[in-house]
Amino acid sequence: MSALARAENVTKVYPVGQVKVPALRGVSLEVAAGEFVALVGASGSGKSTLLHILAALTQPTSGRVFLGGAEYGMLSDGARTTIRRRDIGIIFQRFNLLPTLDALGNIEIAREISGEPPDPVYLQRLVDLLGIGARLEHRPSQLSGGEQQRVAIARALIHHPKLLLADEPTGNLDSKNSQAVLDLLERLNRDFGQTIFMITHNIEAAGIAHRVLHMRDGLLADA
Ligand SMILES: Nc1ncnc2c1ncn2[C@@H]1O[C@H](COP(=O)(O)OP(=O)(O)OP(=O)(O)O)[C@@H](O)[C@H]1O
Numbered sequence: 001m002s003a004l005a006r007a008e009n010v011t012k013v014y015p016v017g018q019v020k021v022p023a024l025r026g027v028s029l030e031v032a033a034g035e036f037v038a039l040v041g042a043s044g045s046g047k048s049t050l051l052h053i054l055a056a057l058t059q060p061t062s063g064r065v066f067l068g069g070a071e072y073g074m075l076s077d078g079a080r081t082t083i084r085r086r087d088i089g090i091i092f093q094r095f096n097l098l099p100t101l102d103a104l105g106n107i108e109i110a111r112e113i114s115g116e117p118p119d120p121v122y123l124q125r126l127v128d129l130l131g132i133g134a135r136l137e138h139r140p141s142q143l144s145g146g147e148q149q150r151v152a153i154a155r156a157l158i159h160h161p162k163l164l165l166a167d168e169p170t171g172n173l174d175s176k177n178s179q180a181v182l183d184l185l186e187r188l189n190r191d192f193g194q195t196i197f198m199i200t201h202n203i204e205a206a207g208i209a210h211r212v213l214h215m216r217d218g219l220l221a222d223a
């Protein structure tokens with residue numbers, strides 16, 4: 001397997017007033033195409049910061065980030081946004097659905113802004129896989145947490161991202177819904193070869209990954 005995503009000696013320092021908070025202190029990693037990688041570590045250790053950099057949401061302070069061999073970490077906001085919309089799908093702990101759109105609208109918007117034409121066959125496949133067919137006209141406030149997260153997963157996948165990033169996707173779900181979401185992620189990886197990088201506090205969640213990385217104080221530690 002070849003490296004799909006790669007980080008080389010990535011640092012991130014947040015200026016807070018006069019103080020500089022070092023969130024990442026030199027992180028290198030590779031995620032192979034088709035791999036399912038979990039990232040665990042204490043609160044504040046830098047996990048979300050790393051995910052946001054891989055997601056092209058934030059620039060690193062130094063270091064290099066690649067997707068499919070193309071470097072993007074230090075590109076402008078606009079250029080990183082283009083890459084994110086085209087190649088990256090993100091699932092958040094708090095779902096982050098748009099409250100004014102129904103479930104279908106929330107899914108389709110990701111495809112629209114990616115610039116790809118609609119693909120009703122693939123949409124139907126995702127809707128079936130995620131079991132949300134009866135909820136497409138519901139707004140987020142009319143959906144359970146588990147349903148909202150399944151809609152968010154469909155939104156993250158609708159444009160065929162090369163890399164799916166998940167920041168504690170089961171963090172706001174009860175154990176039954178957590179298991180359902182984890183089963184889905186496992187299936188997406190196993191049956192569709194979806195490359196996944198997932199932050200989790202959940203030991204069972206880490207258990208479905210091929211590989212578990214441990215973060216401590218802004219560094220990846222050996223397990
Ligand atoms: N926008 C920001 N401005 C300043 N400091 C920040 C910012 N975002 C994160 N930090 C700091 O960077 C460090 C790493 O934060 P990060 O959110 O990456 O941790 P985390 O491992 O995801 O934690 P958690 O498990 O609680 O989500 C923390 O000390 C945090 O306070």
Ligand SMILES: [Mg+2]
Pocket residue numbers: 047048049167
């Ligand atoms: Mg976090």
